[in-house]
Amino acid sequence: MGLFTRKSITELQEEAGRGTLRRSLGPINLTTLGIGSVIGTGIFVLSGPAASQHAGPALVISMIIAAVACAFAGLCYAELASMIPVAGSAYTYAYATAGEIFAWIIGWDLILEYALSAATVAVGWSGYFVSLMHDLGLDLPARLTAAPDVMVQTPGGMVSGVFNLPGALIVLVVAALLTLGIRESANTNSALVVLKVAVLLVFVVAGMAYVKRDNLTPFVPPNTGEFGAFGWSGVLRGAAIMFFAYVGFDAVSTAAQEAKNPQRDLPIGMLGSLVICTLIYIAVVLVLIGIVPYGRLDVADPLAVGIDATGLTWLSPVIKVSALFGLFSTMLVTLLGQTRIFFTMSRDGLLPELFGRVHPRWRTPHVSTAITAVVVSVAAGVLPIGVLGQLVSMGTLLAFVLVSVGVIILRRTRPDLPRPFRTPGMPWVPALGAGVCLLQMA
DSSP states (O other), X not given: OOTTOOOOHHXXXXXXXXXXXXXXXXXXHHHHHHHHHHSSHIIIIIHHHHIIIIIGGGHHHHHHHHHHHHHHHHHHHHHHHHHOOOTTTHHHHHHHHTOHHHHHHHHHHHHHHHHHHHHHHHHHHHHHHHHHHHHTTOOOOGGXXXXXXXXXXXXXXXXXXXXXXXXXXXXHHHHHHHHHOHHHHHHHHXXXXXXXXXXXXXXXXXXXXXXXXXXXXXXXXXXXXXXXSSHHHHHHHHHHHHGGGGTTGGGGGGGGGGBSSHHHHHHHHHHHHHHXXXXXXXXXXXXXXXXXXXXXXXXXXXXXXXXXXHTXXXXXXXXXXXXXXXXXXXXXXXXXXXXXXXXXXXXXXXXXXXXXXXXXXXXXXXXXXXXXHHHHHHHHHHSOHHHHHHHHHHHHHHHHHHHHHHHHHHHHHOTTSOOSSXXXXXTHHHHHHHHHHHHHHO
């Protein structure tokens, strides 16, 4: 194939029907896949630092801005996913609209997004795990709980981390579950989603009685004189940070070939999970900042700090355990997306054939899952969460830009194609989606 050779839509639709992967996911499974990926590090870890350093109570506005950008891109994803129900997400759409060279670029961009996102979440999981073990009276060796050059507080003072062993090991556990089968993985994820959503709702209900209006005023703290340090520039910086909280809803599209009715169920899964997560985020952040002054939330476990401030100390371990399960389900979905992109690129000849091998019994791409697990495990062990988070957000935003532009291209080049779901407000919605994502990249 040439660099700008495109796959025809008909060819992709035929590929979707060949059925090498097991079609076992319905709209509920797909929606919980999206929720499982979205509700994770963003709300359990990054919400505290984003409020304390950048947006204050106006972090709610930051979240809405990030959600709007995702909604624009989500509408575009839904149209393309319903037309081209093939595993591969934005990679497949780029192949159909821009050609092979752009598909190659966006494929590796998505690998950056999903693989490093899983590593980022693993580091967040490690933080809550270490904290819970401390509460239980078991302190893990500090040097084996953080990446190199990351300082860790110990009774004897600050020490530098060497390798984040809990983060590395949890990646291998998730990969083992994914290898056993998509149905088992999806059912496990659905159960974990129910658990973590329930605990977040308990946090909101229990914390509402302890909200102090003074903690929410001024709602937009005055800027300190530096861009991104409160004020409206802080709201924008907060939106760029909290964008990470929504990374993963597009992972629903990577399971297209395992959806029972992708034309109907993929739009439901993507947009439904985005709406549900946004409402949960707003409620949790309002209660959290209402309980604890935002300046005290620059911690790795802000929800536990919020509950401790209420005096309901029995809820603190519940929150931490929920965070562990919640972050586990997020890793489950991001690693799922990563391996399915490898699978599709291999079938297209852009990666070696071994990445497309499917286990004869479990019907999962076991080789690509194993390779991904090793690389992500090492990344979780040696890279700090700040570096990982920035790389993930950049990769995701670029993917959203290309998907939004791809919808416009296909509307012009192939207006005759049947579209079970149509992006409204053409061409303004895709254009706004691409524009807002470019702004957040900047």
